[in-house]
Amino acid sequence: MASKVFVITGPSGVGKGTLIKELLKAVPDLELSVSATTREPREGEEDGRDYHFLTAEQFDQRKEEDDFLEFATYSGNRYGTLRSEVERRLAAGHSVVLEIEVQGAQQVRAAELDSVQIFIAPPDPAVLRERLAGRGTDSAEAIARRLEVAEQELAVQGDFDHCVVNDEVERAASELVGIVRSELGQAPAA
Ligand code: 5GP
Secondary structure, three states: OOOOEEEEEOOOOOOHHHHHHHHHHHOOOEEEOOOEEOOOOOOOOOEOOOEEEOOHHHHHHHHHOOOEEEEEEEOOEEEEEEHHHHHHHHHOOOEEEEEOOHHHHHHHHHOOOOEEEEEEEOOOOHHHHHHHHHHOOOOHHHHHHHHHHHHHHHOOHHHOOEEEEOOOHHHHHHHHHHHHHHHOOOOOOO
16 A cells, blocks of 8 residues: 655644644554754653754755755744655655644645645634643743744645644544545544
């Protein structure tokens, strides 16, 4: 069966991480690509597992070497998907999940790559502020910047193949799993 690249996007605080965790548990052979970023690691984050944490110079060098499938600046930091992360998983017969923001998703769409694009939306934009504040990992200033970007992101959700509203984690995760299984030609779970 052909492997595919699933691009999962949505504003910061929408709960992408939680839904993707459920997705990876439910669909074997699906692997998450580890992105590169220049952002500082948050408490508990590990280099190589959560992100490849790079300096701005290292990021630039990888960019010059054309190592990125896509990259974007988000809220003052750079983020990018390394081609090697995606290619080695596809070569091993796995499908790949990219958890990236909207500009990166647009670049993947423009690339010669068979990708399925999924947007995760909040039931109500006000939920984002609560979730970001509740997470306790970002400063008030960082949260304000993320909410500004979120508004622009919500405006382009119509460009995506699928949109899942994260109104309730279990329901939304099951919808996401259903979309991915169907795209992979797998039968829905019993
Ligand atoms: P965070 O700092 O919260 O980990 O991530 C901030 C935003 O960057 C999130 O929307 C996340 O999905 C996005 N992001 C993470 N990795 C990548 C990447 O490799 N490329 C792009 N374009 N965005 C990414």
